[in-house]
Amino acid sequence: MLKNYFKIAIAVLKRRKFFTFISLFGISFTLTVLMILTAFIDKVGNSNYPDKKRDRCLYILNMEMTGSKNGAMTKGPHSFYFLDHYTKSLKTPEKVAISSMFDFSSAYVNNKKVPINLKFTNADYWDVLDYDFLEGKPFSKQQVDNAEKVAVISEDTKKAYFGDAPSVVGKYIEADNIKYRVSGVVKNVPITQMMMYGDMYLPYTVSKNDYKKDKGFNGNFSGILLAKSVDDLPKMQKEYSDMIPRIKITEKEFDHLYSFADTYFVSLIRVILGDGPNSGISKLVIGLSIFVFLFMLLPTINLVNINITRIMERSSEIGVRKAFGASSQTLVYQFIVENIILTLLGGLIGVVLSVIVMQLINNSGLIANLNLSLNYVVLFCSLLACLVFGLLSGVYPAWRMSRLNVVNALKAQ
Known part of the structure; x- marks a missing residue:
């Protein structure tokens, strides 16, 4: 069954090459940016040279002094x-x-x-x-x-x-x-x-x-x-x-002193978000979540619109399959699988682009001694992003497809 879905998905992609290009470009570009960002964060947070005793260390980076009376x-x-x-x-x-x-x-x-x-x-x-x-x-x-x-x-x-x-x-x-x-x-x-x-x-x-x-x-x-x-x-x-x-x-002029001995990751967050009494981990998580959500929202909406257009073009096919007894659940499952295949193809292109961009960054010398790499963490995040893309952009169009009336679908062609 999956083999047939794959063949249908490839045939649909070849049918409207321009829409396919737009979809793959949006997916691959978004995933490339996310993978480069993930590789950079992974390099900063997980690289342990020369800090090999990190599990036994606390870090004292910045401090903050304030004056409650004069606002200093x-x-x-x-x-x-x-x-x-x-x-x-x-x-x-x-x-x-x-x-x-x-x-x-x-x-x-x-x-x-x-x-x-x-x-x-x-x-x-x-x-x-x-x-x-x-x-x-x-x-x-x-x-x-x-x-x-x-x-x-x-x-x-x-x-x-x-x-x-x-x-x-x-x-x-x-x-x-x-x-x-x-x-x-x-x-x-x-x-x-x-x-x-x-x-x-x-x-x-x-x-x-x-x-x-x-x-x-x-x-x-x-x-x-x-x-x-x-x-x-x-x-x-x-x-x-x-x-x-x-x-x-x-x-x-000062009456309050803030200085913390933190684990490595928390100490970096304090540098970014401040040295007050709160480490800012919740702020960072919320901020990154909003950024990723907004960054993925635009290509997802774009893919939803393209998928709806494709559904309308395939209304006669859907009508025929419904007339011969195909259930709405079967059609929804088929379309979601097709969409996940599309996003995985975009993800594969994104992986290739990410490797190329990482090599360009490593060889450029813009960031001293930085060596970004495509490791298991980055690959896992990219696979997860592909699945999220496929589900988010496929569920609503699939639901629209399942609601098509058989008679109207057959008359559309």
């Missing part, structure tokens, strides 16, 4: 003082990684400018995160304490600055007119991993900022708390949340 507000990353002074006092974390957001800098090789994003870290940073060292090793706590000018660089920075040199450990790289001795080379990190991305990693003690005298709370640093085990995660989160209300705010 400030938000952004924390200062090194805040993270070092307060998070180091917590008892539950095994390690606390502190790192700056990347700073734009540059180096010059043979009169050619090489852009370099600097990242300043403490020594524990290398214990919390698991970078793949292609050569060398991270700088030590002693080197950090001594403010030694040492650096860990990415493989792209090595290639751009040193060319095809087999080993660069012990060599010097110059940035902002300062020479740093290379202690290690790590595998590239995509820029979507904003807490870990960098071209050159340096001890925080060589930063131009006076981290000793600056006792403010706002700055350019983020933190990662590493628990001894997964079971300690709730305890560590509670300890941090209990600590925040006890912190005395030194700035007179």
Whole structure:
């Protein structure tokens, strides 16, 4: 039976090629956009390099201070003082990684400018995160304490600055007119991993900022708390949340401080939707749901209209089948199957287009070190979207078809 439905569906598609093109284009384009978006979200949310201990970590990204009397507000990353002074006092974390957001800098090789994003870290940073060292090793706590000018660089920075040199450990790289001795080379990190991305990693003690005298709370640093085990995660989160209300705010214009130690996904949501008392997960889910619904609504309505037009053209066929005893339920089932076949064909085209677009994005270098891929999660979402397309755009036209009067249907031709 399904084989016959498939043959009928192909014959119907060939009958009106223009309508078929419009339908397939709408389906494939919509699915391509959704699949690229899904692949990007999957890459940001599920990529665990170099964050391989993510299940034991809590992330401290942005903070927010407000003044209830004067309406003052400030938000952004924390200062090194805040993270070092307060998070180091917590008892539950095994390690606390502190790192700056990347700073734009540059180096010059043979009169050619090489852009370099600097990242300043403490020594524990290398214990919390698991970078793949292609050569060398991270700088030590002693080197950090001594403010030694040492650096860990990415493989792209090595290639751009040193060319095809087999080993660069012990060599010097110059940035902002300062020479740093290379202690290690790590595998590239995509820029979507904003807490870990960098071209050159340096001890925080060589930063131009006076981290000793600056006792403010706002700055350019983020933190990662590493628990001894997964079971300690709730305890560590509670300890941090209990600590925040006890912190005395030194700035007179502010009287409320919001800072959270969250899981990775929740921390990203706070960056997008704010750092107030609510994480904004419900807002994100509602927002994404509305976006997907509206984005799929237009091609669905378009497909519904085209399907209704096709039904009217097939009224005589429907009348004949009803006259020979075909039930309305059988006809509805047939048409829905035909429509799902159409959407699956559009989905197949969408998969091919998605692979092409992903390769273009990966090769373009628009997003540093990003490598989108078509994995099982993306394929599952695309299959689900195809089925939703097929059902939403097929149910109403099928219902209209089942309501056609036999006599009127036969007279239509």
